[in-house]
Amino acid sequence: MKKIFGLAMAGWAALMMIAGSAQATTFPAQPLRLIVPFGAGGITDLVARLLAQQLGKELDQTVIVENRAGAGGMIAAQAAQNAKADGYTVFMGTVGTQVVNPLLASKINYDPHAFVPIGMVTGSPYVLAVRSDLGTETYAQLVSHARQEPGLLNFGSAGVGSSPHLGIELFKLTEKLDVRHIPFKSGGEAVSAVVGRHADMVMDAIPVIMPQVKAGKLHALVLADSQRSPAAPDVPSSAELGAPELRISSWNVLLAPPGTPPQIVAVLETALQKTLADPQLKAHLEQQGSQVYTGTQDEYQHFIAAERSKWQRIVQTADISLE
Missing domain, CATH: 3.40.190.10 (Periplasmic binding protein-like II)
Incomplete structure (x- = not known):
């Protein structure tokens, strides 16, 4: 009986691997949705629209930007977390959604740690x-x-x-x-x-x-940086003006809903890295003042930990709360 059960489980595992491989091979077979946690015109929206256009070319599918503003990004984050984990919904995470919101509210309607990181995108x-x-x-x-x-x-x-x-x-x-x-x-x-x-x-x-x-x-x-930017050469840096501690940048990370299959995440990660390596996109972003970020999932986790430590001190000192 144990032998039969073991064979059955091995067969089931093999079927799941085949199904996952087939799913990754056919993915994506329809347009994707990129949820942005703020309205049009902000840096996250600007980066998302540039990213969506080039990412769509890499995936040979349309990537539709969906703005869901409100509640410091929590409305969008909840929608992204609750989306079907099939790779067709991705989320543009920010310092607010991934780091700050849990520091500002005792209860939030999503878990920033539950998302599956696809890769860092930009910082500005x-x-x-x-x-x-x-x-x-x-x-x-x-x-x-x-x-x-x-x-x-x-x-x-x-x-x-x-x-x-x-x-x-x-x-x-x-x-x-x-x-x-x-x-x-x-x-x-x-x-x-x-x-x-x-x-x-x-x-x-x-x-x-x-x-x-x-x-x-x-x-x-x-x-608010250690040196001037080529995109704003006439604007002095905070370090120049004697305020080196005044440093802040907007950053974005592409995330998938919890439970998204690794095979699908791998397809998205490969497409993202190719997108960010595109010379025209990179030049466009840098011309605007956005720096392309890349890194492994481990590097992402270290980055998030450092950001959390930094902003926890600021939130506590300034006594900011969403409640």
């Missing part, structure tokens, strides 16, 4: 910018202005707990300032609010901020 350092009529032309002038009138200035962000929000909180902690927060649904909306003079300052990635700077609608005061 943040620029602090102000409305063009604020009267501050330099970082030092902005700091002086904020200190002279505590609580008067305000900033827009992509929402409570978003990386643009945390970027300004880091700025406030670095310079010991009192600046009020106005949350919006996306980074694009926050930038538009500052351009429209409904908010005083905003912090977001280079591709989001610099077009408005070049149009004369915003003044870029500092790049």
Whole structure:
């Protein structure tokens, strides 16, 4: 009886391997859905749309971007986690969805650790910018202005707990300032609010901020990085200005729902790496100020652990909460 059972189990395992191999061979047989946790116009959306176009070419299928804004990315993350684990739904994870949300709320409606990492995508350092009529032309002038009138200035962000929000909180902690927060649904909306003079300052990635700077609608005061970026050569780095601790970047990681078969993940990972190696895509991203990230799943886990340690300190010090 044991022998028969063992043979049956071996046969079942062999069938599963064959089925998995066949599934990977035929995948993808239909369009894919890429869920983005923020609205149109922000850095995550911009990167997702560039990625979707080239990834679709590699997979020989259409990749449809689906924006699901709200609740600091938790609405999108829950939808992605609950999606069928067949490879046809993927998720653009961010520092907010994968690191910050669990630090801000005692209960969240998804498990950031449950997703299957396909690979890192990009990172982009943040620029602090102000409305063009604020009267501050330099970082030092902005700091002086904020200190002279505590609580008067305000900033827009992509929402409570978003990386643009945390970027300004880091700025406030670095310079010991009192600046009020106005949350919006996306980074694009926050930038538009500052351009429209409904908010005083905003912090977001280079591709989001610099077009408005070049149009004369915003003044870029500092790049939150250790050195200047070729995409914003006239913007001084925080290290240059004596604030080396002011460093923040937006990053994105492509994830699959929990339980996605390894064979399918392997197909997606190969397509992603080929996509990110495409010279035209890489040049386009770098021209915008986004840096292509690559790495193994182990490297991803180390990266996440370091980010969690960093932002836990900032969240606790700034006393930020989603509740």
